[in-house]
Amino acid sequence: MKLTAKTETWKEFIGIADGISAAEARIHVDSDKVWYRMVDTGNVAMAIAELPIDAFSEHTFEPCSFCIDLVKFKTAFQFGGKEITIDMASSEASSIVVESGGYTHSQTLLHDATVKKDPNFPALELPGIVELNGKDYGAAIKVGSTISEKVWLKITGGKFMISAMGDTPADKIEKVFDDAISCSGESASMFSADYLMGMNRQLNGDIKIHLGVDHPFIIDFDFAGGHGKGKYLLAPRVEND
Amino acid sequence: MKLTAKTETWKEFIGIADGISAAEARIHVDSDKVWYRMVDTGNVAMAIAELPIDAFSEHTFEPCSFCIDLVKFKTAFQFGGKEITIDMASSEASSIVVESGGYTHSQTLLHDATVKKDPNFPALELPGIVELNGKDYGAAIKVGSTISEKVWLKITGGKFMISAMGDTPADKIEKVFDDAISCSGESASMFSADYLMGMNRQLNGDIKIHLGVDHPFIIDFDFAGGHGKGKYLLAPRVEND
């Protein structure tokens, strides 16, 4: 197997796993796409990333899957090359060679049995949907996190809003997104600001949030210049006050 | 009451209180200006800031005063708006709403009785006066602080100089300001480098230092593009060696 893509594309593809602080990944190479689907260690968040096979300038392979240590893999981001190639001698090989910028990094694959099974993505009908700019969304999560560990997301009356409460109920920050691309339904949930912050780094373009009432929320987003599809799912934080 | 000004103007206005590490402020809204006057927790330093009412693009109010938590207020500097508005329902209200960039931050006011009374600014005739560039002054304080916790300011023979001594008397750094705008009188005092460093951040244009012999020193400076007037007063550190 040989897979070559731009270093920037690999960074964004792997960066989605960083959003849930994943240490390892099972990469699937199918005839039409390369993808992974994983849960975080706390089983609270899920990350999905997929790239169509034509995002790779070189792709010679039999469909297969292999498990990598993400810290090791990410050393290639320091090699300074424009592209990164993964070279695997056969689909049964126990190691890969990552090549970039004149460097070669041989690394053992993780045993498939030791890496968490791919989670099933739940079939969910969530009552609220909003499309908006990912950077504006991310900035509001960050602002909320400065006064609280918990952030509320709410859709009501055709408006999306993010709010957080400080040390007293009278101390409250609220951002209403008057300029959302679209917004419909009614729903509200509270989430851990830390979890949301982790996911922010990948949200540079427009995003679509599906929001439930005490249900998980889902963010759909593009990456790699629109070629890749990413998705995060996060269970809400139980409100106990 | 409603007071709106550029975010940058609010940053500079509140930043003067940061120079003495203040955590709270009593803001006075008079018919012609908005101002505060405060001492630091150690009663060693005093900060004064005032903005004429026309520095505010919107100003609807009865003269009043109110006490704010500066950490809370400063979250507005992350809202990304060009202007910040303080909205207070009445002069007896117990809370304000700070609005900027689509965010609203409701925050409880501090009880007037719990915030240190405004200090009186002492009437002082200090024997030395120097006008110079605030950045050059600040750089010399920083250099002095690298070898000592105490910095000397001295005016003599028409020259202003800043000096600091290292671990031995033979290790000494001295900067003579040959290019001061004006310099007169004779005086010298030693101050804590940490206190002076705190005040440096606001000194971007020309400043005027009034220097005494074992007396407080005073810095007068402008802010908000010349509209605002700021002042620091610092009691000298007792020399004990």
Next chain:
Amino acid sequence: MKLTAKTETWKEFIGIADGISAAEARIHVDSDKVWYRMVDTGNVAMAIAELPIDAFSEHTFEPCSFCIDLVKFKTAFQFGGKEITIDMASSEASSIVVESGGYTHSQTLLHDATVKKDPNFPALELPGIVELNGKDYGAAIKVGSTISEKVWLKITGGKFMISAMGDTPADKIEKVFDDAISCSGESASMFSADYLMGMNRQLNGDIKIHLGVDHPFIIDFDFAGGHGKGKYLLAPRVEND
């Protein structure tokens, strides 16, 4: 004695000593050059720097040597002046005055007897020599250091390569320098990544590495726009696995 050079020239000259974490230096002023030669505290690394006398815009002196505390001397790099002058009243003086940007820094010299004697540079015939870009070399050392404390340098078959092994022998990063300016001989040695990293900061242009088999390695490089000559020597780390 009076020696004046550009601040940038002094920074590079003294920066070579930083590469082996030296705290003090014996500076020699000869009729044709200013130089030092020193070992690190662990007696593992050696640094040599020399500047021809015409790199100094002002040079009035009797040949002499004097010992300085490098931390004190380096405060002059914060003075903001374009040039730095060292002024020493006589070759027997116990202090110097460092002048720059309107600042004067008087500082006691260290007693010659308290500063390590200048080491002799060993006469070595090392079997491998490679010339290459110092920044590319430095980047590869840094990459190697991310997976190991030990880095291998190897010259074989006309190629220079740098490699490092991770937690298992199957985890290995290797960079082959196909674009070295010249490369000859056969040799290989392993070194502490930390020591090599320290020396990297000074290697901005082309460098020449002399590499032995379990022998010290030597880097020759220029500084101060080609006027200065620098050299590092490093004893190899004993391989114990």
